[in-house]
Amino acid sequence: MLELEVYAAGVRDLDKILELDHELEAVPGLRYKVDSNHDLVYLEFDEPPTVTYREIRATFRKLNLEPRFVGAIPPELRPKTKTQLLAS
Secondary structure, eight states: OEEEEEEETTTTSHHHHHHHHHHHTTSTTEEEEEETTTTEEEEEEOSSOSSOHHHHHHHHHHTTOOEEEESOOOGGGSOOOOOOOOOO
């Protein structure tokens, strides 16, 4: 199980919570809890996660919330792009 904590000012608004619920319910293997007193969202993913942290950030921004990830982002949530070394 992977855990991620997100601070998003304004998420305590009931309308924002409902909109966020609508967006996050579509993500398979995701459970979450909103701490409306502190504008925090706790996310738990079954392994392997089906989204990246960029997609999570885009979901919050779509709702006009600016997410701030608390702590380290697990490597499993980082995009799986391959990079090439530049020849010198």
